[in-house]
Amino acid sequence: MARSVGGPASFRPKPGSIPEFPGVYRFKDADGRVIYVGKAKSLRQRLNSYFADFAGLHPRTQTMLTTAVGVDWTVVGTEVEALQLEYSWIKEYDPRFNVKYRDDKSYPYLAVTMGEEFPRVQVLRGAKRKGTRYFGPYSHAWAIRETVDLLLRVFPIRSCSGGVFRRAAQIGRPCLLGYIDKCSAPCVGRVTAEEHRELADDFCEFMAGNTGRFIRRLEREMREAAVEQEYERAARLRDDIQALQRAMEKQAVVLGDNTDCDVVALAEDPLEAAVQVFYVRSGRIRGQRGWVVDKVEEAAPGELVEQFLLQMYGDAAAEALPREVLVPVLPPDAEAVTELLGEQRGARVEIRVPQRGDKRSLMETVERNAVESLKQHKLRRASDLTARSRALQEVADALDLDQVPLRIECYDVSHIQGTDVVASMVVFEDGLARKSEYRRFSVRSTEGDVASIHEVISRRFKRYLEERSATGELDAATGIELEEEPAEGPDEEPRTPGVDPETGRPRKFAYPPNLVVVDGGPAQAAAARRALDELGVDDVAVCGLAKRLEEVWLPGEDLPVILARSSEALYLLQRVRDEAHRFAITYHRSKRSKSVRESALDEVPGLGPARRQALIKHFGSVKRLREATAAQICEVPGIGPSTAETIVSALKGQNP
Known part of the structure; x- marks a missing residue:
């Protein structure tokens, strides 16, 4: 085992000391606790990957390595043995850095306690118990109770608690379910333990999917009762069959009968x-x-x-x-x-x-x-007020901001090989998306993502300065803030900054953010900062969020800010970035789809952009336009008979 206390490099195993065989390895912390277990086909190749490029590792892996002070390993003969040993060690040590599959909620199971003398059917959650058969899990406990209520008509096994069962046995009188024939009442000796267990076995067999024989048996008994003119018994059996069928209907049929x-x-x-x-x-x-x-x-x-x-x-x-x-x-x-x-x-x-x-x-x-x-x-995390407040404070602390970023704007660029370049701006206020403030841009620059970010930030904040100038808050030429002009008449209301006086709505770019986030690394963050500096905007913070390792880059810094991967700050920034990416992709797809539709009309003589758009709007697609007659095309405003004939002949000459 390699062991030290000076960081990952200090406990790196000596070259050639790690075997090249399959095996399982353990990282341990200063207290000797196992914090990570992994397996490998080649221990040497796998362990060397941890120490070769520390900066290129996943953030959580970096945290694990800085927490660890040593690593050891065990060689095994086959990959199956490696799997078995890895699972055994994960179960034994419960390492804090291993993936743990935890439920996103606590699922209820239908359980039958076959280990008891008188098996009981009930709803159970949590860890499974020995001697109990489980069915499910179900999404809701009420779904189990509905199923059990239907099946107890046919398989009247015990469903009461231990205390109720013992009390009924002491007083010699069953509970209500015993009186309405939804329990065979073993507590008072109506059936023996063996007969009750047979009922429980049948219940479990039905729940396991072997349903056909029970329905066939009840149908046969129903016909026999009818032949013998025992009509009340036949009616009860009919109701039992319907109960089983309703219980089966609650489980959707998706594959063949024999599919498990x-x-x-x-x-x-x-x-x-x-x-x-x-x-x-x-x-x-x-x-x-x-x-x-x-x-x-x-x-x-x-x-x-x-x-x-x-x-x-x-x-x-x-x-x-x-x-x-x-x-x-x-x-x-x-x-x-x-x-x-x-x-x-x-x-x-x-x-x-x-x-x-x-x-x-x-x-x-x-x-x-x-x-x-x-x-x-x-x-769920985003909607939690406490989590949102903590996330905003963590962002402010990590980026060394003067105040909590109550308004965050995030920008992303989308294109395919430099064509149809677009950008998105999404806004989060108090940690929640403000979709009415979202904006999108058609980017003119074709010099790459860095130039596109510079262009979009410049355009957005130019509009911000122009709107402040229009309200008298800022002189656009000098950048000097001015006092608000007095109202011209006694009946005029004072002008509200950032609000359009005609509509009473906020202007599109009236409010500046506390923080600008760009999707990218140091180059994109520097481009955004440069655009703001060129406009004289110095009260807006900037950072970039790189996708690969979720690193936060500040303009002018050589090293990124690494946020704890479990922190609320990283969740917030990641959600903001993902929303900007989604919004940009949506706009890019719509723009690209539009350009593809209109490209078929580019070669038609006499059609400008306005006429092309009118044709697409009227027919909905080039395919439907291609199927239209000249007379139908003439119905579009601005399209005459000669132009319509030209369109028909041009589209017929193209490949659909």
């Missing part, structure tokens, strides 16, 4: 990942579950899938593992993971990526749920 699989999907950003799982048994969705995890390293989706499969199924009972696991991408060591899960289940487990058909459609549904889960997770 778990469908796993991911949604991620540079800092976090959301995982969603749909549990399909006998072709029906039996449950759904979700996790949100902090990403420790720049892990590829396949690595996240591998970590999930190990943690999800590492302790699972054999019957809990499905025959098939559908994943968005295969894990790097797919064969080893398949072998490990197969040993756990006692039979083959297939891990694969669905390519087409119903399984692919279901995967897309699960992916949408994962995306929504991640979005809701971030929104």
Whole structure:
């Protein structure tokens, strides 16, 4: 083991001392606690990557290395052994820097306590208990209770607590459920322990998906009762069949009757990942579950899938593992993971990526749920007033601002190889998006992102200075603030800064931000600062947020500001940046789509920009215009018969 207290370089293992075999390694802190566990096909190659380029590592990995004072490793024979040992150590040491799949909420399960003498059906959350069979998870507890209420007609097993059960046995009188035939009342000896366990076994078998034989049995008994003219019994059996069918209808049929699989999907950003799982048994969705995890390293989706499969199924009972696991991408060591899960289940487990058909459609549904889960997770943090206040204060402290940035503007540039260049400006006030203040720009510069940022910042703040000048707050030529001019008459209202006197609404660029954030690194931040300096604006702070490592760059600084990846400040800046990126991409796509539509009309003689736009607006697309007759084209204002004939002949000569 390499061990020291002088930072990562001081405990780096000596060259050649690390074996090139598969194995598992542990980083430890000054107190000897294991803080990270990892596995590798080649220990030497993997561990050397931690020490080769510290600045290029993920922020959380950098924090882990600066916290650690030593690393040791264990060599194993195969990749399967490495997976097993890695999982065992993660479970044993609970390292603080490893990915931990925590639920984005506490999911309820339908549980049957088969370990008790008289099994009980109930709703349970949290850690699973030995001797208890679980079904689900369900999204809501009331969904379980509705299902149980329907099934107790047919499988009247105990659902009362231990105290109620013992009291009923003492007084010799069952509870209400016993009187209405929704409990077989083993507490007072109406059925024996063996008969009650048979009911519980049937209940579990029905919940496990073996539904057909119970319905066929009840239908047969109903027909026999009808033949024997026992109509009341036949009616009860009919109602029992309907109850089972209603319970089955609550679980959507998505795949074939014999399909047992778990469908796993991911949604991620540079800092976090959301995982969603749909549990399909006998072709029906039996449950759904979700996790949100902090990403420790720049892990590829396949690595996240591998970590999930190990943690999800590492302790699972054999019957809990499905025959098939559908994943968005295969894990790097797919064969080893398949072998490990197969040993756990006692039979083959297939891990694969669905390519087409119903399984692919279901995967897309699960992916949408994962995306929504991640979005809701971030929104919950953003909507918390305390978290927002803490985030703004942390931003002010990290960037050494004089005051909390109550108004933040973020700018992003979007284009494809320098064409259709656009930029976005999004506004966050008090940590929340102010969509009415969003603005978008068509960029004239074609010299790259740095020049585009300079142009957009210059245009935005020129408008700000012009509007302040128009209200008398600022002399545009000198940049000297002036006193507000007095009203010309006694009936005139005083002029309000930043408000259009005609509409009473805020002017578009009237309010300056406390902080300008640009999507990019030091070059983009310097360009924004240069634009502000050229205009004489010196009371607005500037920073750049680089995507790859989420580094915050200040103009003129050689080193970035590294925010803790769990900090509210980084969440806020990342959300602002992502919103600017989304807004820019949306505008770029609409502009590019428009230019593609109009390009087909560029070669038509006699058509200028106004006529082209009028034609597209009237017909909606070039395809519909191509299908139109000359008479229909003449209906467009400004288009005469000769021009219409020219358009028809020109479009017919083009390839659709």
